[in-house]
Amino acid sequence: MKFEFMPIDYDYFDFNGRNYVKLIGRNEKGAKICVVDSYEPNFWVILKKGSKVEAIVKKIEKIEVEKASRTTKVVRTEILNKKYLGEDVKAIRVFVTNHKDAHDVASAIGDLDGIEKRREYDLPLITKYIKEKGIEPLEWHEVEGSSISESEVGGSGIEKLDVDVCVFADKIEVLKDDKKFTPKILAYDIETSEREIGKGEIFMVSLYGEGIKKVLSWKKCKSAESYVEFCKDEADMLEKFVKYVNDYAPDVLTGYFSDGFDLPYLKVRAEKNGVKLNLGIDGRGPIFSRGRIPSGKIAGIVHVDLYRFVDSVFSQYLQSETLSLNEVAKELIGEEKEDFDFKKLGNMQDSDWCDFFSYNLQDSVVTYNLAEKIWPDILEFTRIVKEPLFDVARDRMATHVENYILHNLDKFNEIAEKRPGHDEIGKRRTMGKYEGAFVFEPVPGLYENLVMFDFTSMYASVIVSYNLSKATFIEGEEFSKKQGFFPIMLNEIIEKRKIHKKEFAENPSGILKARSNAYKLLANASYGYQGFFGARYYCREAAAATARLAKENILSAIDKIEKAGYKIIYSDTDSIAFLQEDKNKNEVLKFLKKINKELPGIMELDLEDFYARGLFVAKRGATAGAKKKYALVDEKGKVKIRGFETVRRDWCRLTRDLQNRILGKILKDGNEKEALKIVKDVVKKLKERKVELEDLMIRTQLRRPLNEYLSEGPHVVAAKKMEAKGIPVSTGMLIEYFVGEGSGKKIGDRVYLADEKTKYDIDYYFKNQILPAVENIFDVFGIDVRAIIDGEKQEKLF
DNA sequence: GGAGTTCGCATACC
DNA sequence: ACAGGTATGCGAACTCC
Numbered sequence: 020m021k022f023e024f025m026p027i028d029y030d031y032f033d034f035n036g037r038n039y040v041k042l043i044g045r046n047e048k049g050a051k052i053c054v055v056d057s058y059e060p061n062f063w064v065i066l067k068k069g070s071k072v073e074a075i076v077k078k079i080e081k082i083e084v085e086k087a088s089r090t091t092k093v094v095r096t097e098i099l100n101k102k103y104l105g106e107d108v109k110a111i112r113v114f115v116t117n118h119k120d121a122h123d124v125a126s127a128i129g130d131l132d133g134i135e136k137r138r139e140y141d142l143p144l145i146t147k148y149i150k151e152k153g154i155e156p157l158e159w160h161e162v163e164g165s166s167i168s169e170s171e172v173g174g175s176g177i178e179k180l181d182v183d184v185c186v187f188a189d190k191i192e193v194l195k196d197d198k199k200f201t202p203k204i205l206a207y208d209i210e211t212s213e214r215e216i217g218k219g220e221i222f223m224v225s226l227y228g229e230g231i232k233k234v235l236s237w238k239k240c241k242s243a244e245s246y247v248e249f250c251k252d253e254a255d256m257l258e259k260f261v262k263y264v265n266d267y268a269p270d271v272l273t274g275y276f277s278d279g280f281d282l283p284y285l286k287v288r289a290e291k292n293g294v295k296l297n298l299g300i301d302g303r304g305p306i307f308s309r310g311r312i313p314s315g316k317i318a319g320i321v322h323v324d325l326y327r328f329v330d331s332v333f334s335q336y337l338q339s340e341t342l343s344l345n346e347v348a349k350e351l352i353g354e355e356k357e358d359f360d361f362k363k364l365g366n367m368q369d370s371d372w373c374d375f376f377s378y379n380l381q382d383s384v385v386t387y388n389l390a391e392k393i394w395p396d397i398l399e400f401t402r403i404v405k406e407p408l409f410d411v412a413r414d415r416m417a418t419h420v421e422n423y424i425l426h427n428l429d430k431f432n433e434i435a436e437k438r439p440g441h442d443e444i445g446k447r448r449t450m451g452k453y454e455g456a457f458v459f460e461p462v463p464g465l466y467e468n469l470v471m472f473d474f475t476s477m478y479a480s481v482i483v484s485y486n487l488s489k490a491t492f493i494e495g496e497e498f499s500k501k502q503g504f505f506p507i508m509l510n511e512i513i514e515k516r517k518i519h520k521k522e523f524a525e526n527p528s529g530i531l532k533a534r535s536n537a538y539k540l541l542a543n544a545s546y547g548y549q550g551f552f553g554a555r556y557y558c559r560e561a562a563a564a565t566a567r568l569a570k571e572n573i574l575s576a577i578d579k580i581e582k583a584g585y586k587i588i589y590s591d592t593d594s595i596a597f598l599q600e601d602k603n604k605n606e607v608l609k610f611l612k613k614i615n616k617e618l619p620g621i622m623e624l625d626l627e628d629f630y631a632r633g634l635f636v637a638k639r640g641a642t643a644g645a646k647k648k649y650a651l652v653d654e655k656g657k658v659k660i661r662g663f664e665t666v667r668r669d670w671c672r673l674t675r676d677l678q679n680r681i682l683g684k685i686l687k688d689g690n691e692k693e694a695l696k697i698v699k700d701v702v703k704k705l706k707e708r709k710v711e712l713e714d715l716m717i718r719t720q721l722r723r724p725l726n727e728y729l730s731e732g733p734h735v736v737a738a739k740k741m742e743a744k745g746i747p748v749s750t751g752m753l754i755e756y757f758v759g760e761g762s763g764k765k766i767g768d769r770v771y772l773a774d775e776k777t778k779y780d781i782d783y784y785f786k787n788q789i790l791p792a793v794e795n796i797f798d799v800f801g802i803d804v805r806a807i808i809d810g811e812k813q814e815k816l817f
Numbered sequence: 818g819g820a821g822t823t824c825g826c827a828t829a830c831c
Numbered sequence: 832a833c834a835g836g837t838a839t840g841c842g843a844a845c846t847c848c
Contacts, residue, residue, distance in 0.1 A: 415833045455836030547834020592831045639840060647830045647838050662829055669827060730825045730843050
C-alpha cells in the first residue's frame with residue numbers, strides 16, 4: 020500500500036519491550052491515517068582522548084537494566100567521529116531496547132575509565148525520532164505500508180484505533196511538495212454555573228466548524244434557534260458532545276483557555292456523571308500532563324488552546340492590554356464576542372437562556388475564526404522548529420529556539436548538550452545580573468524634524484558578527500574565531516527572515532507573512548535564550564558579551580552621528596533619534612550608508628522613520644529627562660506614544676484619554692494653549708461629578724496569591740474585598756476598583772468596587788491621576804498647570 | 818506623629 | 832521556570848527625631 024501522508028500528531032507505545040512511533044495524520048484524499056513506524060532508541064557516549072575504545076564497548080554491550088516490567092539491554096553500538104560543542108570527539112552510539120531506560124543505561128555506564136560524557140538520553144523520544152528519521156510534522160511524505168496484523172506489531176491492539184486506515188510503515192520518504200494542507204478544525208466552548216473547576220455544572224457546550232454549528236444544552240428555552248439541540252440532562256449533553264466530536268473527526272480541536280478551563284471542566288463533569296469522555300481515537304479521554312499549566316492531550320486529535328500560543332509567542336507584539344478572547348479577537352480579526360450579563364445567572368428567564376445559547380455559540384465562532392487566522396503562524400512554527408503541533412502550540416520562545424537548535428545539529432555532526440539539572444539551574448539562577456543596554460537621557464523639550472535610525476535584529480546580529488555562543492566561548496580568552504554552529508544557525512535564521520520578508524512584500528499571503536514572522540521571533544529570542552538559566556546551550560558570558568558589544572556599537576554610532584554635526588535627542592538599546600536640521604533626506608540616507616560600511620560583520624543600521632515632532636518630558640519631581648517615555652508624530656500625522664500613562668493599563672480611562680488628547684494637540688497642532696483648555700474642561704467635569712464611574716476605574720493585575728503580598732497596595736485591598744463578597748479571586752486577574760471619599764490615611768482605606776455606592780474622591784482623581792499625567796508635559800512649555808488650576812479655584816472663592 | 822526615605826509592586830521599553 | 836536587562840513611578844512601610 021502506497022500513499023501520500025502528512026503527519027500531524029506523534030505518539031509512541033511499547034510492544035514486546037520495544038518502542039514504536041505512532042503517526043496520526045491525513046492522506047492526500049483527506050482520510051485519517053495512522054502509520055506505525057519502528058524506532059531504534061539510542062544515546063551517545065563521548066570518549067576521552069586516547070581511551071581504549073574496544074574495551075569500553077565490550078563493557079557497555081554487557082549492560083542490562085532491570086525494571087519492574089522489563090529488562091532493558093544494549094542492542095548494539097557504533098563508533099563514530101562526532102562533534103561536541105564544536106570539538107572533534109570519538110563517540111559510541113549506544114542502541115538500547117527501550118528509550119525510557121536510556122537514562123538508566125547511561126547511569127549504569129557511569130564514568131567508566133575513558134568516558135568523558137553521556138548525552139542525548141534526555142531528549143524526548145519523539146524529538147529523537149523526528150531528528151533521526153526526518154519524518155517532519157506537517158510536511159507531505161510518501162508512505163509504503165503493510166497490514167498491521169501481519170507486521171511485528173500485530174496483536175498490539177493498535178489496529179483498533181478509530182482511524183480510516185492503519186498501517187505499519189515499510190518505507191517513509193519526504194516529498195518535495197509544497198501542496199497546501201488545510202486541517203479540519205473544530206472549535207468548542209462551554210458555559211458553566213461556577214468558574215471553579217469541580218464546583219459547578221456545565222449548562223451548555225457549543226461546537227463550530229465547517230458544516231457544524233451547534234449548541235448542546237439541557238436547559239430549555241422556547242423559540243430557540245435551530246442550532247440549539249436540547250438534551251435530557253448534563254450526562255446526555257456530554258455524551259452528545261463526544262459523539263459530535265467523534266463524527267466530525269477533526270485534526271485540531273481548539274478552544275480559548277481550554278487547557279485551563281473547558282477541557283478539565285468537561286473531564287470532571289463527565290466523571291461526576293459517569294459518562295466516558297472518550298474523545299480520543301483510542302477510545303480514551305483527555306490526559307493532563309503536569310506542569311505550571313496542565314496540557315490536555317487527546318489521542319489522535321490535536322487539542323490546541325489558542326490562548327497558550329498567543330500568550331507564549333504573540334503577546335509581546337499585540338496591543339491588547341489583556342489576552343482575553345474578546346480583546347485578542349478584536350485586534351487580530353476585528354470580531355467581538357457577544358455581550359451577556361452574567362449577573363442574570365441567578366435568575367434566568369426563558370429568553371435569557373436563548374441569549375446565553377447565542378453567546379455560547381458566538382464564542383466558538385470567534386475561537387474558530389481566530390484559529391483560522393493564527394493557523395499559518397502555528398503551521399510555520401511547527402515546520403520550522405520541527406516539533407509536534409501539540410507542543411509547538413504550547414512551548415515558550417526559549418523552547419522554540421532550543422528545538423530549532425536540536426533539529427539542526429546534524430548539519431554540524433553535533434551531539435546535543437544535556438538539559439541542566441536541578442542543581443545547575445539553581446547555580447545559574449543565583450548569578451547576578453550582567454550589564455545590559457544603553458539608554459540616553461533626553462533633555463525635556465518639544466523637538467521638530469527628527470530622524471530615527473535603528474539596528475536590524477541588533478542582538479542577533481551581534482551574536483553572529485562576534486561569534487558569541489557556548490561552543491565558541493574560551494575561558495579567559497573570550498570567543499573563538501572559528502565560526503560556531505549557533506552563530507551560523509542564527510545567521511541562517513536572519514537570512515531566511517530577509518528572504519521571506521521580501522517574498523511577502525512581493526506576493527502577500529498569510530503563510531509568507533507567518534513564515535517571515537516566525538524567523539523574526541526566533542532571531543529576537545536567541546539572545547535571551549543564551550542567558551536563560553533553563554537552556555541546554557546556556558552561556559552567561561555570551562549573553563553578557565552580546566549586551567556589551569551591542570552597547571559599544573550603539574555608542575560608536577551615536578558618536579559618528581554627533582561628529583557629523585547632528586544633535587542626538589534620544590537612544591534606547593538599538594535605536595537613535597537625532598535632529599535632521601538643515602540636511603535633506605538624501606543627505607541623511609547617504610550618511611546612513613556611510614555608517615553601514617564601517618559596521619562589523621552583518622550588523623546593519625536602518626532608517627526607522629522621519630518624524631515631524633517629538634516630545635520628551637522630565638522625570639517626576641526632577642529636571643532630568645525621563646527615559647522610555649516619549650511621543651512622536653510622523654510626517655503623515657501618525658502619533659507614536661511610548662511609556663506615557665496613556666499606554667499604561669493601570670491608569671484610569673479619564674487620565675489616559677485626557678493625556679492622549681493633549682499629546683495629540685501638542686504634536687499635531689503644536690498648540691499647548693488648546694491643550695490646556697482640554698485639561699481645564701476635564702477638571703471642571705470631574706469637579707461637577709459629571710465623569711462616569713467607568714472612566715474612573717483603576718485596573719491592576721493580581722500577580723500572586725493574596726497571602727503572599729508583603730505590601731498591601733490598593734488592588735490587594737480591592738481583591739480582598741472581592742473575596743469577602745464571595746467573588747472568586749485568582750492570580751492573573753485584573754482587579755478593578757475606584758477611590759472614594761473617606762477619612763482613611765491610606766488610599767487602600769478608600770478603595771471601592773464598581774457596584775459600591777460611594778462618591779468618587781474628586782481630590783484623589785485630580786491630584787493623583789490628572790495632575791501627574793499632565794504636569795510634566797506642560798512643564799516643557801513653562802506652563803504650571805497646578806498653579807493655574809489652583810489659582811482659578813482661589814479666584815472663584817474670593 | 819509627621820517628614821523623609823526606602824521598598825514592594827506593576828507596568829512599560831527595547 | 833519556561834528569553835534578557837533598563838526604567839518610571841505609585842503607594843505602603845519603614846526610619847528617625
